[in-house]
Amino acid sequence: MSAFVIDAFEFCRSNGQREGVTPVAEMSRLNKDCADQSGQICWSVTGGTSKHGYPSMTLSVAGTVQLMCQRCLAPFAYEIDSSTVLMLGKDDEQADEIEALLDDESIDTIVGSRNCDIRDLIEDESLLALPQSPKHEACPDNKLLDALKGAKPSPFAGLKDLGGTE
Numbered sequence: 001m002s003a004f005v006i007d008a009f010e011f012c013r014s015n016g017q018r019e020g021v022t023p024v025a026e027m028s029r030l031n032k033d034c035a036d037q038s039g040q041i042c043w044s045v046t047g048g049t050s051k052h053g054y055p056s057m058t059l060s061v062a063g064t065v066q067l068m069c070q071r072c073l074a075p076f077a078y079e080i081d082s083s084t085v086l087m088l089g090k091d092d093e094q095a096d097e098i099e100a101l102l103d104d105e106s107i108d109t110i111v112g113s114r115n116c117d118i119r120d121l122i123e124d125e126s127l128l129a130l131p132q133s134p135k136h137e138a139c140p141d142n143k144l145l146d147a148l149k150g151a152k153p154s155p156f157a158g159l160k161d162l163g164g165t166e
Contacts, residue, residue, distance in 0.1 A: 004117055004118050004119045005115055005116065005117050005118075006018075006116050006118060007113075007114045007115070007116070008047075008055065008057070008088055008112040008113055008114070008116040009055055009088065009112055009114065010114075011045075011047040011057070011116075012047035012048060012049060012055035012056060012057060012088060012112075013047070013049070013055065014047065015046070015047055015048055016045075016046070016047040017044070017045070017046045017047070018044070018045045018118065019042075019043060019044035019045070020042075020043060021040050021041070021042050021043070022040060022041050022043065022119070022122060023037075023039070023040045023041075024037050024038065024039040024040060024041065024063075024065055025037035025038075027041070027119075027122075027123045027126065029123055029127060030065070030123050030126050030127055033067070033127065033130055034065045034066050034067060035066040035067055035068045035075035035076075036066050036075065038065075038066055039063055039064050039065045039066060040063050041061050041062070041063040041065075041080065041122065041126050042061070042062050042063055043059070043060065043061045043062075043122045043125075044058075044059075044060045045057055045058070045059050045060075045118050045121070045122075046058045050087060052098075052101065052102070054087050054088065054089075054098055055087070055088040055112060056085055056086060056087050056088065057085070057086045057088070057121075058083065058084070058085050058086075059083065059084050059085075059086060059121055059122070059125050060082070060083040061080055061081075061082050061083075061122060061125045061126050061129065062079075062080060062081045062082075063079075063080050063126075064077050064078065064079055064080070065077075065078055065080060065126075065130075066078070067130070067131075067134040068134065069134060069135050069136045069139060070133050070134055070135055071135045071136065071139050072136065072139035072140070074136070074139070074140065076134075076136050078130070078131070078134060080126055080129045080130070081129070082125055082126075082128065082129035084106075084107075084108055084125055084128075085106070085107045085108070086107075086108050086109070086110050086121070087099075087102065087107055087108070087109040087110070088109075088110060088111070088112030089109060089110070089111055089112065090111070090112065091111060092111060095109045095110060095111050096109075
């Protein structure tokens with residue numbers, strides 16, 4: 001059995017803890033959203049029991065990935081720093097019940113597994129931490145962008161030359 005595959009219920013019951021560092025290059029779904037495969041994700045997973053008595057895991061991810069700016073199309077470093085609480089249900093029905101009982105958008109409820117690969121959870125949380133439309137705070141070189149803006153004349157520019165006679 002892989003070091004990343006756990007019995008999620010036993011992990012929570014025994015207050016298990018794992019942490020590590022995973023290169024972005026080893027995360028196939030995450031590196032598809034990145035400008036390159038450089039960087040790494042530091043992660044930790046801690047098991048426990050919620051105040052309602054349900055198994056829960058706290059998952060944290062942090063690291064720097066290279067994203068492509070949607071404004072200037074240049075790569076830039078983006079800091080991921082995210083943490084979530086996952087409640088575990090035995091099946092879809094129990095997961096839905098837990099979600100309805102908690103009624104808390106900040107807590108995710110998933111179906112637990114006796115063969116849970118925490119690499120999938122780490123990658124999921126990393127993906128969820130990415131911005132929907134990545135952009136620099138301020139693009140470093142706007143010459144190309146400015147040239148594109150100035151290259152296309154206004155569709156109303158020709159109207160000023162029509163000048164009517166009354």
